[in-house]
Amino acid sequence: RVTFNTLINGFCKAGEAPKAAELLQKMAAEGFEPDVITYNTLISGLCRKGKSQEARRLLDEMVARDCVPDLVTYNSLINVMCKEGKVEEARELFNELTSKGHEPDIYTHNIILHGLCKCGKVDAAAEFIGEMLAKGCVPDRVTYNVLMDRLCREGRLNQAMQLLREMDNKGCHPDYITYNTLIDGLCKKERVQEAEELFGEMDDRGITATVITYNSLIDGLCKVGRVEEATELIDEMFVKGLVPDKVTYNCILTAFCREGNINKATDIIQMMIYNGQNPDAITYGTLINGLCRTGRYESAIKILRAMPMKGMLPDAVAYNPILQGLCMRRRMREAMAIYTEMLEQGVAPD
């Protein structure tokens, strides 16, 4: 049974929920009863793919088979409710937990807190922390990370930085996500120099930078016009054994496209392919925008039409710059033709 559970988990992590569900059938066929861990694994896997309906169906199935949902099951469900923006519903389930015989744990609290933060209910979040503390539920790294992320997004960077120091004082030491969150927050506010200082501090403390750390810094450097240095960080990543991903190249690509430097833009795309990272929908969307900014609508449309052949569906973001550019130049006939094409391709306008 552990073997099956492990395999099911593997498929879920690889984003292959259907194969995982198949294994559930096989497992039963071989005479192994799925247990609560099997169901939890599948439910969280489905939740991660946003298939909350299927997840609920599995919950019913597990109950029908006399497999009692545990706190992990409920945490997954509460999480998917939050991800769908149904925080109120999530809180109801949270409140019902006790009557179901489970005390919400630190995971449950962090999930709700994150849900509240993400939909901007800062006051409710603050109140929730109060409840949490009153119950003797001690904030952990994740709690701090969630809070700091929210503070950063609200531009309250100094408060976020204070929390960083508070963590150390309370013996709840920051991890790479803490630093990634702050570095990104600083970069987004164009406080790149402070971000670089934190990057150094991270290194001093022996907290290893990740691809995401570099991506945040690279994006920050690009946004303040330090594209040259951003590009050099790619080399530094390789030196440290980190593999730049699509996001890394997309950040640099955005900078070149904003500059209207289509030559360098195509160079970076070549480099990404050479380094084993295939362009994604964002890469194309970025390039299309760059082409439009430089008036090259025909090229942009060509790229757009080539996307399906690469197995990618253009989205509204890929179409919008073309429409916008044509509209601004009063080329409405062409704009409407593209709009029609968009609808024909089944792309929803936004």
Next chain:
RNA sequence: CCUUUUUCUUGUUCGC
């Protein structure tokens, strides 16, 4: 540490 749940990064949106 080693079967399951929470936190971090990239593209579009007029003129002045």
